[in-house]
Amino acid sequence: MRWIKLGLPLTTLLLGACDDAQPPAAPPPEVFVVTASEQPYQPERTFSARIDSRSDVNITAQVSGKLTAVHFREGDNVDAGAPLFDIDPAPYKAALDRAKAEQERARATLADAKSNLQRANKLIEKGYISDSEYDTLKTRKLEAEAAEQSARAAMESAQVDLSYTHISAPQAGRVGRSVASVGDVVSPSYGTLTTLVGGNDMQAVFQIPERLLTDAAMSDNQPKASDIEVGLIMPNGSEYPYTGNIVYVSNRVNTNTGTVEVRAAMPNPKDLLRPGMYVQAQVRLKESLSGLMIPQAALQVDQQGTYVFTVNENNRVLRTNLQTGERFGENVLVTEGMQAGAKVILQGIQKVRPGSEVVVSDYKPATQAHTGSQPIPATDTNDEETSNGSDAP
Template sequence: MRILFVLFLCLSLFACGEEVAQVKEDPEVFVVTVKEQPYHPSRGFNGRIQSRSDVDIIAQVSGELTAIHFKEGDTIEDGAPLFDIDPAPYKAQLSKANAELARAKANKVNAEKNYERGKKLIKDGYISASEFDTLEARTLEAQAATQSAEAAVESAQVNLDYTSIKAPQAGRVGRSLPAVGDIVSPQLGALTSLVGQDGTDVVFQLPEKLLISVVNAESKITVEDITVAIVLAGGTEYAHTGKIDYFSNRVDSKTGTVESVASLPNPDDILRPGMFVRVILRLEEPLMSLTVPQAAVQVDQRGTYVLAVDDNSQVTRKNLIVGERLGENTVVNSGLDAGTRVIVRGVQKARPGQTVNVSEYKPATQASEGGEK
């Protein structure tokens, strides 16, 4: 009798469980409808700033430094005085060279007069041909000595001018390495540096595959279609953009990259040589592409996928090939069609082949539609 009671109880429980299973509701999921939207494809690289007009100021003559006409960090004009070297020795050299020139000119005048007299004397037979040749040779020697003395004067004048070192361009001057009273010379190296504000470049390494795609004549995208932006330290994007204007003529065999240079305006003197930045290559004209929220994208051993819901509210798996991230969204290169409903919330409760209750997902904030910033 007890056995029959237990059996009856088990059958009752099984019937109750079956009834519960029958009334169990389908899980609720929230979906978004996949659609095309414009975006600017972009790629990021590490880069550094350099100046096309980064000049080292080097002394051209030796001597004692007598004056420094700037403060480090000053913005100076083209031709502004920078350093003075003691000119006294070079003034003395110039005076000596002028004296040598005067003597050479006097000798030249005397030799030319004797030569003219010799022309008359040799016609009358008063001097021999050998004596006339000597007069002619002395004239030529005097003329050569005069030219040499003139060159010495010019050289002495150049050296004297070098004692006043002036800025070869406008720009921002660096720190003076020597102090007043130091002996400077060409062998000492740079006295300071001067960086012009024009001609600022960003240098970065471009993968050779990407280079081939943008320089290929048959490519739909060319260098002219790409805008170069940079992101400064701290994540701020620089206000001005530029264009790529140089690719190296060789590929680095160790890295498989090509040195590339883009020119950027620098009107506010924000960019300084040596700064490390993030270089963003961005297509100027937007492309249309399908995007899905990143929250909908799943990854397992079979690859990247999303769970979609068909017209019968049944869950299906869609294997994807995805592209770059666009804020909260991801570009879909293949695997989805426009109009597909993709599960964003409730993915954990849904299984392929399962029927679900579908609600439209309404995000609290608008998903970003831009490229990499």
Template sequence: MIKILTLVCFAVSLLLSSCSEENKDEPAAEKKAPPPLAVEVITVSDESLPLWISFTGRTEATKRVEVRARVSGRLDQVLFTEGDYVNEGDTLFVIEKDSYEAALAQARAQLQMNQASLKLARADVERYRPLVAEDLAPRATLEQYEAREAELIAAIKADEAAIKGAELNLSYTNVTAPISGRVSRKLIDVGNIVGYGEQTVLTTIVSDNPMYAYFNPTENLFQIMRIHKSRDKMPAMVTVSGDRQGLVQREPLKGEVDFSDNRVDNNTGTISMRALVANDDHSLLEGTFVYVEVMITDQASLMLIPPGVVQEDQQGSYVYVLDENNSAKRVNIKSGHESRYYMIVTEGLKGGEKIIISGFAKLRPGVPIDPKDVTDSKGIKATLKKHGLMATEA
């Protein structure tokens, strides 16, 4: 009986042990391989696209004028709002008119007085001329009247000039805008005396349409632009970055490069260049930090990739591409010129590769990939089109 119980207990323990081992194996069996990493890819190709070079720059007004008082007197009125856009000929300031109106009235009165005297002098000449011809009056008297007539004729011409001068000075009491543009703040308050001893600066006006954008390429880039440019005047695009909240949305301003300096700056090794762009809505202000894109050729056959996809380590630059097994594969590359929107690849890619452009934090060689092709929306051609850089017209 004891032997039977012993055998039963032993069998039960074996059964329980077997069940325990099976339970230990169940979690291992339930473990699954991680899902493929979802990433975006674009297909790269060696295709003809416009080649743009990016620079940073600053805007500058095409015209800057100091508005000065051309006559002296008390400043009576300010007729503009500081910072507003004004048109050429708009009255900005009024200087006291009283003394200039009086000077004009005096000049006109002097003219009338001399005209009356001339009328009398001519009558004397006409009366004495026949008398002298018949020796009834001395010639000296006639000559005096003729001299008086000539003197008054000259005086009248001087009076007419004085009237024009007085009218001009009176017109200067209305200080007008010499150009259209954005006016600065007033520099002199109403009630102050202006114009004595110097032409007082009252405000300044800058003309902002069109607008200049100055930038400074290196000597090497300048030579590249000269060699490869396909037009006499290279098209340019000026953009202003929006704020971080995306509250500022500005369209690129189109124009062309209209100036390059004739010397290299010894201190910086750069050359000053300038783009002239339309600013029809006057949204671009002088002194704004801008990006200047210059198109040096409209058809460049190059291997281009987004600059943000390039990784760096001790071995150099590389990108991840999709291999035949839909896994991530590292490809070492050598790069050339880089702009804001693309990088030129000189070695490592042949064209047709699908480059991974997202998910870099989890990417490793051999990682399974679930690719989404976004070439049509995020490829180089799509990026250039989005930013207005596919158009070849200036």
């Protein structure tokens, strides 16, 4: 019984000692960081575009007559000056012969009037003719000169009409379908006989928002047209092997769409581009720029704005507020709030808070990060996974 009484205080003492013992402190969490660094990037914008030709020619008849020949196969490439159509030249040859005869008669009349006036010049000095007769001869000479000039113009017009009976290609290019057939009577009012599209005068036509044009105009580093190149993505998704240059920016804004028309001249040596084709125009700087880049996955967003967690030289976590620009591949451009060399937490974000101590390890991706040159719109980082700092890069 006495043993029991002594045992109770001893047991109580032992239990109290157990309660006073502190659990071992948890080790600092491990985080994986990347170092913010200056990297080259190439700003780019993509627009829906269509292909147009500066040398899309409608071939029409300049004179009336029956079509006697079609000299091309539809869809062929033809050289400049190649024959396309012939119109019956017979009535125009006859008209030219009449005009030549009229000119010869006018020349003869002019020669006679000149001779009479020369004789009158001698006679008027000796008083053999009156002033009235002299004036008449002088007037006839002037009238004959005018008639000869009119006849010469009529002959030249007849020659032009005859030349119009032979229709040739005004440029090299691909000829379209022949609307008229041999035997059809054509005229200037008949309309288009065929079309001819030059192969080396293609343009990509696209619309850019007026806001984008205004931003570029107000920028301190406004690029020149010569600093910009235009690439194309073809309808099948392949990249066009040649780049072009901007040659035209409209001087007005489309009030219906709020956009400005832009045209880029595109080389077409392989005849891959056709008028009416729809493509994607990629507008980018020819020379790369340099900017501070960090992984997009490191970004966090809350009511105070965009931020990342960084680690200082004492391995303490800091919240760093920043401003970001365009996204390039898996990275995003930092425009304000961070210096090169900052250690940005990429994995383990959910384990830390500002001021906490961490164990730092360098992040090593399993595969090579894709940087690319095309800017990608910033994704919405308000979802739960991103704002909590997902371990996924």
